[in-house]
Amino acid sequence: MDLKDLFKDIDKYLDNNVTISGWIKNHRDQKTFGFIDFSDGTCQDHLQIVYDESLANFKEIQKLLVGCAIEVTGKIIKSSGRQAYEMQAQNIKLLGDCPEDFPIQPKRHTKEFLREQAYLRPRTNLFQAIFRLRSIAAQAIHEYFQSHNYVYVHTPLLTTADCEGSDQMFKVTTLDFNNLPLDENKKVDMKKDLFNKLTFITGTGQLHGEAFAMAFKKIYTFGPTFRTEKSNTKTHANEFWMIEPEIAFCDLNGLMDIEEDMLKFIVQYCLDKAHKELEFCDKFVENGLLERLNKLVKAKFNRITHNEAIDILKKADVKWEFTPEYGEDIAKEHEKYLTEYFNGPVFITNWPKDIKAWYMKLNDDGKTVAAVDLEVPGAGELMGGSQREDDYHKLIQRAKELGVDVDTVDWFCNLRKYGGAYHSGFGMGFERLIIYLTGVDNIRDVIPFPRTPGSCDF
Amino acid sequence: MDLKDLFKDIDKYLDNNVTISGWIKNHRDQKTFGFIDFSDGTCQDHLQIVYDESLANFKEIQKLLVGCAIEVTGKIIKSSGRQAYEMQAQNIKLLGDCPEDFPIQPKRHTKEFLREQAYLRPRTNLFQAIFRLRSIAAQAIHEYFQSHNYVYVHTPLLTTADCEGSDQMFKVTTLDFNNLPLDENKKVDMKKDLFNKLTFITGTGQLHGEAFAMAFKKIYTFGPTFRTEKSNTKTHANEFWMIEPEIAFCDLNGLMDIEEDMLKFIVQYCLDKAHKELEFCDKFVENGLLERLNKLVKAKFNRITHNEAIDILKKADVKWEFTPEYGEDIAKEHEKYLTEYFNGPVFITNWPKDIKAWYMKLNDDGKTVAAVDLEVPGAGELMGGSQREDDYHKLIQRAKELGVDVDTVDWFCNLRKYGGAYHSGFGMGFERLIIYLTGVDNIRDVIPFPRTPGSCDF
Numbered sequence: 046m047d048l049k050d051l052f053k054d055i056d057k058y059l060d061n062n063v064t065i066s067g068w069i070k071n072h073r074d075q076k077t078f079g080f081i082d083f084s085d086g087t088c089q090d091h092l093q094i095v096y097d098e099s100l101a102n103f104k105e106i107q108k109l110l111v112g113c114a115i116e117v118t119g120k121i122i123k124s125s126g127r128q129a130y131e132m133q134a135q136n137i138k139l140l141g142d143c144p145e146d147f148p149i150q151p152k153r154h155t156k157e158f159l160r161e162q163a164y165l166r167p168r169t170n171l172f173q174a175i176f177r178l179r180s181i182a183a184q185a186i187h188e189y190f191q192s193h194n195y196v197y198v199h200t201p202l203l204t205t206a207d208c209e210g211s212d213q214m215f216k217v218t219t220l221d222f223n224n225l226p227l228d229e230n231k232k233v234d235m236k237k238d239l240f241n242k243l244t245f246i247t248g249t250g251q252l253h254g255e256a257f258a259m260a261f262k263k264i265y266t267f268g269p270t271f272r273t274e275k276s277n278t279k280t281h282a283n284e285f286w287m288i289e290p291e292i293a294f295c296d297l298n299g300l301m302d303i304e305e306d307m308l309k310f311i312v313q314y315c316l317d318k319a320h321k322e323l324e325f326c327d328k329f330v331e332n333g334l335l336e337r338l339n340k341l342v343k344a345k346f347n348r349i350t351h352n353e354a355i356d357i358l359k360k361a362d363v364k365w366e367f368t369p370e371y372g373e374d375i376a377k378e379h380e381k382y383l384t385e386y387f388n389g390p391v392f393i394t395n396w397p398k399d400i401k402a403w404y405m406k407l408n409d410d411g412k413t414v415a416a417v418d419l420e421v422p423g424a425g426e427l428m429g430g431s432q433r434e435d436d437y438h439k440l441i442q443r444a445k446e447l448g449v450d451v452d453t454v455d456w457f458c459n460l461r462k463y464g465g466a467y468h469s470g471f472g473m474g475f476e477r478l479i480i481y482l483t484g485v486d487n488i489r490d491v492i493p494f495p496r497t498p499g500s501c502d503f
Numbered sequence: 504m505d506l507k508d509l510f511k512d513i514d515k516y517l518d519n520n521v522t523i524s525g526w527i528k529n530h531r532d533q534k535t536f537g538f539i540d541f542s543d544g545t546c547q548d549h550l551q552i553v554y555d556e557s558l559a560n561f562k563e564i565q566k567l568l569v570g571c572a573i574e575v576t577g578k579i580i581k582s583s584g585r586q587a588y589e590m591q592a593q594n595i596k597l598l599g600d601c602p603e604d605f606p607i608q609p610k611r612h613t614k615e616f617l618r619e620q621a622y623l624r625p626r627t628n629l630f631q632a633i634f635r636l637r638s639i640a641a642q643a644i645h646e647y648f649q650s651h652n653y654v655y656v657h658t659p660l661l662t663t664a665d666c667e668g669s670d671q672m673f674k675v676t677t678l679d680f681n682n683l684p685l686d687e688n689k690k691v692d693m694k695k696d697l698f699n700k701l702t703f704i705t706g707t708g709q710l711h712g713e714a715f716a717m718a719f720k721k722i723y724t725f726g727p728t729f730r731t732e733k734s735n736t737k738t739h740a741n742e743f744w745m746i747e748p749e750i751a752f753c754d755l756n757g758l759m760d761i762e763e764d765m766l767k768f769i770v771q772y773c774l775d776k777a778h779k780e781l782e783f784c785d786k787f788v789e790n791g792l793l794e795r796l797n798k799l800v801k802a803k804f805n806r807i808t809h810n811e812a813i814d815i816l817k818k819a820d821v822k823w824e825f826t827p828e829y830g831e832d833i834a835k836e837h838e839k840y841l842t843e844y845f846n847g848p849v850f851i852t853n854w855p856k857d858i859k860a861w862y863m864k865l866n867d868d869g870k871t872v873a874a875v876d877l878e879v880p881g882a883g884e885l886m887g888g889s890q891r892e893d894d895y896h897k898l899i900q901r902a903k904e905l906g907v908d909v910d911t912v913d914w915f916c917n918l919r920k921y922g923g924a925y926h927s928g929f930g931m932g933f934e935r936l937i938i939y940l941t942g943v944d945n946i947r948d949v950i951p952f953p954r955t956p957g958s959c960d961f
Contacts, residue, residue, distance in 0.1 A: 114924035167718035240959035260625035466572035
């Protein structure tokens with residue numbers, strides 16, 4: 046049985062025999078008995094297994110090292126030790142041996158060392174917590190949207206549309222780099238490639254999401270996303286997961302309501318279903334994490350305009366590295382100040398159009414767009430969204446102004462012609478959410494096998 | 504409000520006013536009144552809206568064409584027509600106009616025509632049913648695994664490991680095709696690429712999944728997958744979604760138990776939560792679909808070996824296109840015969856090692872591997888899995904025999920050294936499941952924006 050099920054209802058199993066399979070996390074052997082710290086990875090809790098010389102293979106058991114896979118049958122009993130329960134083993138069978146040089150020993154390893162052991166690090170308590178939490182948070186997202194009548198859409202990753210700026214997208218090919226076919230102009234003949242065209246991996250599902258929102262009213266995507274950014278920071282990875290909901294008949298205020306409601310749901314879901322994992326992170330990653338999350342669930346999210354944000358920043362008694370300016374982007378230090386100023390999450394709306402995307406709805410002032418970023422304490426920008434431009438002609442004009450190749454996205458623009466109502470959507474980087482939920486500060490530590498410039502190992 | 508919520512509890516709303524937003528699916532206007540067939544895409548059911556000349560903008564409403572987005576406030580009343588309820592409109596507001604040349608008119612369109620309108624086809628009843636079902640089936644999968652203590656793992660798509668045969672994988676690059684850097688041997692210098700190496704999009708998450716199964720006991724992946732196959736058939740696409748569970752302490756029989764249990768859960772979940780969608784498919788796609796699915800939930804899945812399958816095929820009074828042979832693969836016609844022979848799903852186990860992958864567990868006979876394919880009536884092979892080779896030396900030997908570059912997957916092989924117990928896993932193509940659940944016969948019609956050779960539009 047799974048340890049998770051055992052612990053869920055352990056009183057029921059008291060004085061009964063159960064059989065469990067898992068791994069030795071620690072082992073103390075005495076002359077006539079021994080203690081095994083046992084985990085099967087289904088929950089954060091470990092079980093202490095006690096065995097003694099009455100077992101036929103006592104001598105062999107004593108030799109088992111950390112990392113060994115074992116199957117144990119034994120009786121659940123009350124413990125006299127620190128833990129409430131333990132197992133009195135009746136049978137311990139070795140399933141998979143583990144040598145002394147197993148890199149994951151029961152001691153503190155640095156995160157840098159563990160990144161080099163990416164295929165083994167999920168066996169540590171820290172990464173058990175992080176990746177189980179990651180799984181539970183993913184489920185929270187699905188349950189939120191499914192229970193609110195959203196349709197989950199698998200938007201394509203392969204695309205021939207070059208509307209995001211092809212320098213930010215990976216090119217994809219089946220051609221042989223050392224034997225590329227050339228056309229009459231001695232350029233590489235992409236007509237010979239699998240899709241007869243230059244093809245990319247897209248960095249967003251939004252465009253396709255909008256097409257589905259115009260059919261199903263409320264949709265969301267949740268899938269991997271790629272950026273070619275050559276940036277080695279704590280917050281950048283070349284492959285990450287993103288959630289992109291898109292909602293018809295929803296304006297910017299409605300969008301903020303949804304973002305706030307969704308985030309609170311996810312946090313509460315994790316507090317309920319991943320409490321042990323969060324407790325672990327509170328203890329070993331960020332003291333005060335649980336308090337911060339509990340506070341968020343009850344918080345009222347503030348809503349200010351970009352102009353109001355700049356007002357506040359300009360009035361602040363702070364020596365900025367980047368001077369805050371109307372009409373310009375805000376820096377990480379500004380985000381941090383604002384969440385501290387409001388002592389909670391802040392929506393910043395109505396951004397200068399020149400620093401935002403071409404498909405965002407132009408406000409009546411002609412200078413700002415109906416965009417919104419959500420800033421949260423500790424993690425900065427967690428979501429970015431906007432009401433979408435629903436006027437066909439304005440959209441085409443903005444696209445041209447910003448150098449978008451309109452021909453490759455004509456279908457997207459046409460959505461405005463065929464019953465295209467007002468609608469809004471946002472994107473949330475899943476890793477940023479996990480960073481927020483765990484207090485872990487490096488994106489490399491919340492992705493199972495991170496891909497960053499120069500690093501695509503495992 | 505959403506139409507789905509309205510219909511869920513419509514009696515509660517009887518004689519009350521509600522406001523809904525959605526699209527005109529059909530419109531019959533008479534001299535003094537009119538009927539609008541209305542849908543908002545949140546459920547398969549439409550609502551009939553009745554309006555009359557008492558509305559101030561009656562003349563404008565009469566002109567509204569199919570495809571228009573509208574917001575309607577009105578009273579829910581019992582209908583004297585075919586449907587049980589309808590809405591008596593008090594206010595109809597145009598939100599998004601739609602011209603006469605809107606391609607999706609209320610008539611039968613061919614699927615080929617609709618593929619050319621991939622961004623609009625989700626507005627048809629058929630694609631409403633398919634893509635809503637797809638979303639619900641995805642949720643069924645998540646709920647099954649999460650409720651059984653599995654950890655959802657986002658395995659990476661980008662990889663530098665070349666163990667699947669690089670000719671089957673897309674190459675990924677940030678280099679400029681027309682200005683490729685060369686090394687001293689005049690070969691393209693992949694060290695100049697973002698990851699300093701030749702990089703691919705992987706076709707499986709299994710290897711990484713195994714690493715996580717050795718930490719969390721039970722894991723699953725659910726994400727996009729890519730193949731470069733230049734094959735234009737009804738069942739092949741270059742981008743599709745796959746589910747790959749991997750379970751420690753699980754042998755081949757245990758794996759079959761899980762596959763059977765999971766499939767029945769998914770089908771029952773869809774019968775419960777997507778009944779209207781399945782009813783629609785039963786009526787317009789495959790007569791008898793509901794009966795077939797209801798039968799599956801109660802079926803006992805048969806389990807035979809590959810040898811036994813060949814026995815049955817050889818005895819069959821059928822003129823085969825491909826003669827069934829011991830030690831060889833079985834063809835589509837054989838799969839079909841076997842599911843008809845057993846009148847239900849069949850697991851075929853213990854396949855000839857030469858036609859299966861290098862990481863599958865070699866049986867004691869030295870000739871077969873502990874692999875299993877699940878064949879289902881109507882869709883053929885739905886899942887393929889195996890117990891994994893857990894002996895380090897046997898694994899390395901098989902890898903070398905099959906020409907796998909062991910150096911690029913040394914970490915995967917090392918899993919056998921460090922507490923690597925017996926374990927099993929399978930893969931299920933998500934589109935194949937949707938084909939099975941809807942009766943739709945072409946993979947292009949169950950993927951939102953399909954990618955096939957020469958076709959990467961939208």
